[in-house]
Amino acid sequence: MKAATPFLIAGVPIAGLALQSWSAANAWTHPPANSIVVPRSSSSRPRAVGGSIGDPKSRPRRGMDTWRDGEMTMTTTIATITTTTATAAHSSPPPSSSADDGTTTTTTTTTAASGDDVIDDIDSLCLTPQLRMMTLAFASIPDERTRHKQLLHMASTLPDVDDDVRVSENRVPGCLSRVYVDCTATRRRRIGDGGDGGGYGDDDDDDDDGVWAVEYRGDSDGLLTKGLLALLIRGLNDRTPDEIDAIDPKFIKAARITQSLTPGRNNGFLNMLAVMKKKAREAVERANDEGGGGGRGGGEIDVEGAASATKNTMTTTTTTTTGGPMYGAILAALTKSLKPKSIELVDESHKHAGHAGIKGTGRALLYIVSDAFEGLNLVKRHKLIYALLGDVMPRIHALAIVARSTSEVE
Amino acid sequence: MSLPLPLLSRSSSSSYRYCYPPPPPPSSSSSSSTVPPTSSLSDDDGNDDYPPPSSSSSSSSWWKDYKFNDPHLAHSVIGDFPILSTRFDADGKMTSSSSSSSSLVDDERDAGGGGGTGGGKADRRLIYLDSAATSHKPSVVTDALISYYETMNSNVHRGAHALSRESTEAYECARDKVASFVNARDRNEVIFTSGATEAINLVATSLSCREGGGREYRLIGEGDEILITEAEHHSNIVPWQMAASRTGATLRYVPASSVSDGFDVSALMGGLVNDRTKLVSIQHVSNVLGTINPIGDIVDYVRDNASPDVLILLDACQSVPHMKVDVRALGVDFVVASGHKMCGPTGIGFLWGREDVLNGMAPYKGGGEMIDEVYMDGSTYARSPARFEAGTPPIAQAIGLGAAIDYINGIGIDRIHEYEIELGDYLRRRLEDVEGVTVLGPRVGVERAALCSFVSDVVHPSDLGTFLDLEGVAIRSGHHCCQPLHRALGHSHSARASLYFYNTKEDVDDFVSALEGTLGFFRSLTSGTTVDGEDGNIVAETNDDDPFVPLF
Numbered sequence: 001m002k003a004a005t006p007f008l009i010a011g012v013p014i015a016g017l018a019l020q021s022w023s024a025a026n027a028w029t030h031p032p033a034n035s036i037v038v039p040r041s042s043s044s045r046p047r048a049v050g051g052s053i054g055d056p057k058s059r060p061r062r063g064m065d066t067w068r069d070g071e072m073t074m075t076t077t078i079a080t081i082t083t084t085t086a087t088a089a090h091s092s093p094p095p096s097s098s099a100d101d102g103t104t105t106t107t108t109t110t111t112a113a114s115g116d117d118v119i120d121d122i123d124s125l126c127l128t129p130q131l132r133m134m135t136l137a138f139a140s141i142p143d144e145r146t147r148h149k150q151l152l153h154m155a156s157t158l159p160d161v162d163d164d165v166r167v168s169e170n171r172v173p174g175c176l177s178r179v180y181v182d183c184t185a186t187r188r189r190r191i192g193d194g195g196d197g198g199g200y201g202d203d204d205d206d207d208d209d210g211v212w213a214v215e216y217r218g219d220s221d222g223l224l225t226k227g228l229l230a231l232l233i234r235g236l237n238d239r240t241p242d243e244i245d246a247i248d249p250k251f252i253k254a255a256r257i258t259q260s261l262t263p264g265r266n267n268g269f270l271n272m273l274a275v276m277k278k279k280a281r282e283a284v285e286r287a288n289d290e291g292g293g294g295g296r297g298g299g300e301i302d303v304e305g306a307a308s309a310t311k312n313t314m315t316t317t318t319t320t321t322t323g324g325p326m327y328g329a330i331l332a333a334l335t336k337s338l339k340p341k342s343i344e345l346v347d348e349s350h351k352h353a354g355h356a357g358i359k360g361t362g363r364a365l366l367y368i369v370s371d372a373f374e375g376l377n378l379v380k381r382h383k384l385i386y387a388l389l390g391d392v393m394p395r396i397h398a399l400a401i402v403a404r405s406t407s408e409v410e
Numbered sequence: 411m412s413l414p415l416p417l418l419s420r421s422s423s424s425s426y427r428y429c430y431p432p433p434p435p436p437s438s439s440s441s442s443s444t445v446p447p448t449s450s451l452s453d454d455d456g457n458d459d460y461p462p463p464s465s466s467s468s469s470s471s472w473w474k475d476y477k478f479n480d481p482h483l484a485h486s487v488i489g490d491f492p493i494l495s496t497r498f499d500a501d502g503k504m505t506s507s508s509s510s511s512s513s514l515v516d517d518e519r520d521a522g523g524g525g526g527t528g529g530g531k532a533d534r535r536l537i538y539l540d541s542a543a544t545s546h547k548p549s550v551v552t553d554a555l556i557s558y559y560e561t562m563n564s565n566v567h568r569g570a571h572a573l574s575r576e577s578t579e580a581y582e583c584a585r586d587k588v589a590s591f592v593n594a595r596d597r598n599e600v601i602f603t604s605g606a607t608e609a610i611n612l613v614a615t616s617l618s619c620r621e622g623g624g625r626e627y628r629l630i631g632e633g634d635e636i637l638i639t640e641a642e643h644h645s646n647i648v649p650w651q652m653a654a655s656r657t658g659a660t661l662r663y664v665p666a667s668s669v670s671d672g673f674d675v676s677a678l679m680g681g682l683v684n685d686r687t688k689l690v691s692i693q694h695v696s697n698v699l700g701t702i703n704p705i706g707d708i709v710d711y712v713r714d715n716a717s718p719d720v721l722i723l724l725d726a727c728q729s730v731p732h733m734k735v736d737v738r739a740l741g742v743d744f745v746v747a748s749g750h751k752m753c754g755p756t757g758i759g760f761l762w763g764r765e766d767v768l769n770g771m772a773p774y775k776g777g778g779e780m781i782d783e784v785y786m787d788g789s790t791y792a793r794s795p796a797r798f799e800a801g802t803p804p805i806a807q808a809i810g811l812g813a814a815i816d817y818i819n820g821i822g823i824d825r826i827h828e829y830e831i832e833l834g835d836y837l838r839r840r841l842e843d844v845e846g847v848t849v850l851g852p853r854v855g856v857e858r859a860a861l862c863s864f865v866s867d868v869v870h871p872s873d874l875g876t877f878l879d880l881e882g883v884a885i886r887s888g889h890h891c892c893q894p895l896h897r898a899l900g901h902s903h904s905a906r907a908s909l910y911f912y913n914t915k916e917d918v919d920d921f922v923s924a925l926e927g928t929l930g931f932f933r934s935l936t937s938g939t940t941v942d943g944e945d946g947n948i949v950a951e952t953n954d955d956d957p958f959v960p961l962f
Contacts, residue, residue: 133962134962140961144880145880150958150961152935153958154960156935175872176871176875176888177902177903221902222870222871223869223873224872224873224876225872258502
């Protein structure tokens with residue numbers, strides 16, 4: 001949670017204000033004393049999952065720093081944020097910049113500013129652990145050329161693929177080079193807690209607590225695009241479709257890789273991510289059709305309508321799905337909004353094997369400890385959880401919830 | 411009302427060709443550059459080998475002292491274009507000052523350009539080499555737009571009040587300017603559209619429309635043939651595909667190849683034109699290859715061999731902004747062009763057509779302005795140009811286009827053309843010297859527009875575009891809306907540098923320097939060797955010296 005106190009600057013450059021420190025989660029060190037940093041409003045508010053890119057209101061407008069939440073509107077006349085050249089204390093360039101003599105530049109793009117913006121809220125982007133690591137690593141590279149070199153290096157690490165990958169069904173549209181990506185699903189078992197995303201291990205046993213995770217192969221004849229593809233593959237490999245769906249493409253701005261986020265048929269990066277999300281779903285569906293997707297009795301949780309927790313992504317209708325992908329979505333939704341100290345979701349559906357005839361039954365046990373419950377009575381806690389889960393879990397009839405606040409468990 | 415016709419002072423040859431051989435790279439001992447080439451034009455065996463320079467070692471720096479015949483044109487106009495003063499700081503942020511007196515600064519600046527890709531320059535200027543996609547606008551054009559909105563904004567043709575009179579007069583005056591610019595017979599032959607794409611769609615839709623009412627319209631019907639080429643821009647392909655599909659006509663095309671530097675004129679004249687050919691649509695100048703097509707010869711051939719009522723449409727998007735286009739001399743039936751490629755605003759272009767042809771065509775869009783009388787059971791239509799200008803026209807944009815034409819006429823389209831011949835030839839020759847780069851289109855010494863598309867064996871065009879962008883160089887990479895042409899040439903994508911009269915020799919030099927640096931860098935990725943570029947810049951590092959360490 002950020003310790004920053006938001007404050008507004010109303011059109012007049014203010015010098016010498018005391019600074020607020022940034023959250024330790026981001027890569028910036030404490031800015032020097034005579035620069036002004038204008039933080040965004042507190043990020044503890046839940047944000048739209050995944051899909052805010054497509055929302056035109058959420059796009060920062062060129063030349064104007066307009067944030068979607070409406071708390072702060074700055075024109076570039078306000079962006080007279082003086083930055084010092086004594087950047088020794090910085091591991092990376094300061095968040096906003098203008099000419100060193102303090103003059104106002106009338107037209108500046110805000111690429112770096114919005115990237116820094118996004119870094120502060122990186123936890124709200126629902127990134128996989130690998131993607132988060134790479135985003136922060138890229139953001140810490142101060143020089144644009146070096147970032148490109150890092151991308152090119154990643155391109156060289158992508159393994160060669162057979163020609164059967166380079167087919168039109170695998171083509172990513174809208175790229176300036178030819179990009180192909182293919183996806184397969186394997187059964188995995190979740191390990192680790194859901195608080196930081198956890199990981200997956202081999203699903204050796206045949207019980208119902210496995211999940212479908214996906215792996216990608218891909219290629220491109222443009223090296224930078226190939227590097228981007230390598231980054232995405234590394235970030236998305238061995239994750240579930242729900243986790244992949246939740247990823248907010250804004251991370252690429254946080255990573256300060258110069259990529260436009262303007263939605264459109266010609267946005268190669270957005271299309272790459274969209275194709276990978278779609279292919280993850282398809283790979284799992286294929287695997288379910290081929291493998292033993294059904295026959296699990298009461299262990300099935302019926303999810304109709306939106307199978308993913310995100311808005312503005314492709315919705316796939318899945319009539320039955322085994323526990324895994326939706327569990328991931330539940331964990332993702334709750335983790336993102338409540339920032340729990342610990343969270344655990346246990347599938348007890350096998351205890352309801354006899355209820356196979358009732359569509360949509362399943363039983364799960366949710367243990368969650370979070371500061372968000374402080375001061376709320378039991379009913380309110382459960383209402384909050386159900387409200388957050390709304391789309392994700394419309395049909396779980398039996399969710400046993402144990403919701404504690406941090407102070408209660410200590 | 412007829413307009414006073416400008417006297418033609420040029421020969422009325424159907425396609426404008428420059429008649430003198432372009433100046434060759436001078437030997438290093440001479441400082442002027444007017445020695446005619448001995449080998450370039452006589453080497454006419456049609457293959458892609460370029461004639462070797464007279465002395466390979468001494469001409470490697472021929473370009474440094476090269477002098478243009480008209481070296482001041484670009485520098486004298488740069489100040490008129492505020493956007494050309496755009497600069498990029500170390501973080502890649504763009505800044506552009508409202509006052510733009512930086513043109514002379516560039517003269518004195520070290521022309522070393524971007525050098526290698528080791529570290530970036532702290533402050534880079536914009537080197538805009540994408541005018542074929544869209545041109546920049548001088549202040550007089552943006553002033554005209556503002557002036558319209560602030561002083562005479564009013565709907566045209568409909569009001570009797572003072573503002574409406576002003577705006578109508580300005581709008582129709584712009585039409586006169588366009589008509590004069592292309593040497594039309596009459597102002598009624600000029601139809602304002604939203605651009606060349608709409609102009610082509612206008613013709614295609616109108617000729618394939620099945621409007622009832624028993625009126626006699628020129629139409630393409632089943633069994634007729636439409637002829638285009640494989641080298642066309644998509645805007646000159648897709649509307650015809652739609653028209654053919656609507657009407658049952660057959661769409662045929664002249665194949666393209668690298669050997670013919672575009673579409674194969676001999677194939678065109680080898681049987682693709684017959685008495686069922688009703689519509690021929692070709693480009694004047696290729697936006698990929700720079701090839702200037704022999705329109706006069708093609709028109710003559712088509713008139714002789716096609717159906718007697720064949721219509722010929724010329725896509726002049728890449729010619730009107732750069733050279734004199736005389737619609738009467740060319741002998742075509744339609745000419746389309748876009749305003750935004752000729753210093754005009756976006757959202758405006760025009761269709762020129764023969765007046766009798768236009769008045770015999772079905773309307774395109776229906777609505778206000780294009781009618782004569784409207785009854786609930788039918789309407790009668792106005793004559794051209796109103797016939798094809800339904801609704802409120804793009805008034806401000808047309809006036810802006812008029813201002814752009816005035817601006818170009820103030821410099822002189824012929825002066826612009828002469829300068830671009832030199833500059834384009836200079837670009838072509840400089841690119842010829844860059845190792846690992848293959849320029850598409852006509853070889854050195856052959857007439858072409860001032861643009862060069864190229865491919866590299868070392869780096870993909872999209873990567874090239876990105877890395878050049880880091881140096882402040884704006885080129886275009888992709889298929890340039892000519893997918894069939896690229897397929898015919900055997901490349902999926904290419905990079906393109908295109909010039910306009912505000913580009914300088916330094917722009918070309920800086921571009922080539924940055925290009926060499928980027929190529930060297932990408933070479934070092936694969937081979938790890940050091941390559942020295944021009945001016946002693948290190949353009950690539952060995953793996954030992956490269957401080958780059960991958961983070962993961």
